[in-house]
Amino acid sequence: MIELKNLTRKYGKKIAVNKLNMTMDKHRITMLIGPSGCGKTTTLKMINRLIESTEGDIIINGESIYNLDAVQLRRSIGYVIQEIGLFPHMNVFDNIAAVPRLLQWNEKKIKSRVEDLLDLVTLNTSYMYKYPLQLSGGESQRVGLARALAADPEILLMDEPFGAIDPINRAKLHESFMSIQEKIKKTIVFVTHDINEAIKLGDKIAILKNGDLIQHDNVNNILYEPENEFVEKLLGHDRNIKALVLKKNKDYIQRDGFLVVKRGEKPEKVLDLITAAGKKSALAVDSEGRFEGEFFTRISKHTKELRLEFNDEIVSLEKNGNLQETLSLMIETGESIMPVTSNKNNFEGIINLNDIFSELGSGEK
Amino acid sequence: MFFEYLINNQAEILRMIIQHLFLFSVSTMIAIISGIFISIISTLEGYEKFGRVLLTVSGMAQAVPSIAVVALVFLVVGIGMKPAIIALIIYSIVPIIFNTSSGLLSVNAKTIEAARGVGFTNNQILWKIKMPIASPVIIAGIRSAATINIGTATIASLIGGGGLGDLIFIGIKLQKHHITIIGAVLTALIAIIVDISLQAAGKKIIPRGLAIVTK
Ligand SMILES: Nc1ncnc2c1ncn2[C@@H]1O[C@H](COP(=O)(O)OP(=O)(O)OP(=O)(O)O)[C@@H](O)[C@H]1O
Ligand SMILES: [Mg+2]
Secondary structure, eight states: OEEEEEEEEEETTEEEEEEEEEEEOTTSEEEEEOSTTSSHHHHHHHHTTSSOOSEEEEEETTEEGGGSOHHHHHHTEEEEESSSOSOTTSOHHHHHHHHHHHTTOOHHHHHHHHHHHHHHTTOOGGGGGOOGGGSOHHHHHHHHHHHHHTTOOSEEEEESTTTTSOHHHHHHHHHHHHHHHHHHOOEEEEEOSOHHHHHHHOSEEEEEETTEEEEEEEHHHHHHSOSSHHHHHHHOSOHHHHHGGGSBGGGGOBOSSSOEEETTSOHHHHHHHHHHTTOSEEEEEOTTSBEEEEEEEEEOTTTOOEEEEEEOOOOOEETTSBHHHHHHHHHHHTOSEEEEEOTTSBEEEEEEHHHHHHHHHHOOO | OHHHHHHHTHHHHHHHHHHHHHHHHHHHHHHHHHHHHHHHHHTSTTOHHHHHHHHHHHHHHTTSOHHHHHHHHHHHHOSSHHHHHHHHHHHHHHHHHHHHHHHHHTSOHHHHHHHHHTTOOHHHIIIIIIHHHHHHHHHHHHHHHHHHHHHHHHHGGGGTOOSHHHHHHHHHHHTOHHHHHHHHHHHHHHHHHHHHHHHHHHHHHSOHHHHOOOO
């Protein structure tokens, strides 16, 4: 738990952060958001004393950070910044090992820790000996996260860590970030200027404006009980669409109303099943229940007979994905019904576009 | 003619070579150590402004001809080995300061912030982050200082520094070109050998990650 008490930072006459009072919950992600220059970075950097406060106090686990040595404090707090935060002259291994070495761990322990962390951020161990210049933006951010976690700090500070990553890779990083947090349960303070990112990743959101805290609440309350016009503007008009990012696919899966057959089934039998059910298609799984594709019927042009065909290029949805992604995928692929699979491609059911629409219409929940 | 002269004056020429190497190595060592020291001090956090001034001054100073430095030192300190070494230090410290301070100042501020943020002390930031990252530029500075130094050392003979410069100027005075050429060629050889060794040493010192060419 991090408590900010009357936290203030002035630069001459300019007040960058003004009497901030807030508590960042243990094991939760607090998102700091607001327009450029509102004091997000200043607030974050006061927590690891890269910037000293002008007034006020910061209490971590009951103790003021100003009673601790600044260097020791920083070694106990993970810190991730946008891009180029990696040390260019050190390979991935040495980057991740940096803090453990400052803490004088033995090399054996460091090596196994680095391996575990690479695994956690889903990078192959062959990355160990690559240099930052040889990594993509997304890979660099994974290494940056691993480095921040190296000494297993309780607190993680992140300043727009995914800001410079393209949208597709950012979505991937979001997914891994959330599943990592599920495992490690750190107290995270995360600065962003992207409201969608804040809604997607945050447990709570703190909104700043000109150094003042405007609203600090859990994501649902921010979405449906915005404090004032400023927050409403930040959220935009399509709040229900924004809220879709909070809704998980797994809660909207339908398990009946469609046909499932084995991929190896005889075509005549499949055809019979489809016509008997009065449908035009059937989803196919293998003997272990993994999703394979879709059988569909078509009337042949020449013989006018009903024929069975198979499509193995059906896009499926991730069970842990969110409805916002699902909606855009449906629009992109032109499908109103899509199959859902769990992590090992196990078939779970389907999601229907109509269910998403009724979710949008239902408003506040 | 060349060989005859070389063989007849073996001992004398060897003495000059050793003297030359002495002038060169003493002055270069002192220039490297004090140049790097001055650059580190003047680029410490909070003193970057001073570092930038030093950078500009040393950039301009590189344009001063060596003979002018030698002459000035002669006017102030006089004649002999010591003034020669002083002149060489002054002249070769300039590229070292220029490169070291520009190398240190150009380390990305975000990299330094990241290091401080994860708990590096100021000393660790200097030795484990800034110096290794600046090392290619620093070593380039040392190489050019060394090469310049070997050449300038010949001029130092004008104020009694000795070394291969003596051979060159004797040749000129006596109008015996082969003597001048022997002096010049030996100087050039030393310069080439020193530069190649420094280049090899640089390859060992510069961290591999910095030498990688981006895809
Ligand atoms: N070293 C400094 N000297 C003077 N003013 C500063 C300094 N650092 C920050 N400020 C001012 O303090 C305010 C808050 O800055 P801060 O970096 O915290 O903003 P931010 O919310 O992180 O913005 P951004 O989204 O652009 O990163 C800004 O108005 C900025 O100009
Ligand atoms: Mg910022």
